[in-house]
Amino acid sequence: MSPTACRLLSVLWKMIHIDGSQGEGGGQILRTSLALSAILKKPFEITGIRAHRKPPGLKPQHLAGVKAVAEMTQATVKGAALKSQTLQFTPGDLRGGSYVFDVAEETSSAGSITLLLQTVYPPLLFSPTGAKLILKGGTHVEWSPSFDYFQEIFLPATARMGAAAVFHINTWGWYPVGGGVVGGEIKPIKKLKSLQLTSRGRLKRLKASLILSNLPLSILERQRQRLQEKFGMLNLEPEIETHQVPSPGRGCAIFLLAEFEGGRAGFSSLGARGKPAERMVDEVYEAFKDYDETEGCIDAHLADQLLLFMALAEGVSSFTTSHLTQHLFTNVEVIQKFLPVRFEIQKEDRKYGRVTVTGVGFEF
Incomplete structure (x- = not known):
């Protein structure tokens, strides 16, 4: 057998196999696999990519993530094409530097910049020099x-673990046009600290941001009135900020920040054709109310996003969350394929739960 064939067999033998149809079967399985592959320099193969989505396979934002991490690690990749449901990824050495990543590079798309950031942010924290980034695509989709x-x-949650990064938005990208531009800088880190987010404490601040591009300003006033009406029912008076922002498209969004003594939670709603402005307020109100009726410290979306960082950190990390979702359980399974960790998940009642893990103390 030739030396080349021997090396190929060695890589295949070490390759981690990921079932993309497991659990919720979405893109998070791929994003977590790419991030950990780059950090740990472990090759993987994934089949059934986004098997539970219609249509399945790689969409522009997922392909952008594959190409971004491949560029960062000089990886060998097979299956990196739109609609592909199978991918082999063999990373090389992780490199920092300056990068421009465009979700719409392959085809016109308002694919999510923040989902792309979920893929590249963890590896770049552990790169030798950190990174400066420009990302193009959808900012609110x-x-x-x-x-x-x-x-x-x-x-702010990852900053508690020692991560240092600053990002700013230059242009807002709404569906279906996209065209958003985000810039940022990620500082390198040697090791993540453990995290404790188990008790939210007293509500310190409630702030609603009303965001609008190229739509009638009357929408903002209707939303302001609705916010005061709805949250008045809870004897709360949120701070309200309005923002008219630049974008090649049209759109509007509401973001509600709930800041407690022990942590933060966030709730969003996006406008859509035929959707009343008041319904957007109702959506963030109901999401906040649903969260506030539990004792969980963090919301369900942050819970899913912090798992990877906790597994890499040094020591015992723990959080309580308002909802234990299928996304969370699926992400746990993927992380445990790459790292010798075991998450302990406790259901405190019907929704509220606690997640604890002893991290590996990964050090760059």
Whole structure:
């Protein structure tokens, strides 16, 4: 057998096999696999990519993530094409530097910048030099965290673990046009600290941001009145900020920040054709109310996003969350394929739950 064939067999033998149809069967399985593959320098193969989505396979934002991590690690990749349901990824050495990632590079798309950031942010924390980034695509689109959520909820949570990153939005990208532009810088880190987010404490601040591009300003006033009416029912008076923002498209969003003594939670709603402005307020109100009726410290979206960082950190990390979702359980299974950790998940009642893990103390 030739040396080349021997090396190929060695890589295949070490390759981690991921079932993309397991659990909720969405894109998070791929994003987590790419991030951990790059950090740990472990090759993987995934089959059944986004098997539970219609249509299945790689969409522009997922393909952008594959190409981004491949560029960051000089990876060998098979199956990196739109609609592909199978991918082999063999990373090389992780490199920092300056990168420009465009979700619409392959085809016109308002694919999510924040989901792309979920893929590249963890590896770049552990790169030798950190990174400066420009990302292009959708900043406020369905089925993904808004940029406001990423900036106000996700980044402060990882900062508690020692991560240092600053991001700013230059242009807002709405569905279906996209065209958003986000810039940022990620500082390198040697090791993540453990995290404790188990008790939310007293509500300190409630702030609603009303965001609008190229639509009538009367929408903002209707939403302001509705916010005061709805939250008045809870004897709460949120701070209200209005923002008219630049974008090549049209759109509107509401982001509600709930800041407690022990942590933060965030709730978003996006406008859509035929959707009353008042319904957007109702959606964030109901989401906040649903969260506030539990004792969980963090919301369900942040719970899913923090698992990877906790598994890599040094020591015991723990959080309580308002909802234990299928996304969370699926992400746990993927992480445990890459790392010798075991998450302990306790249901405190019908929804509220506690997640604990002893991290591996990964050090760059």
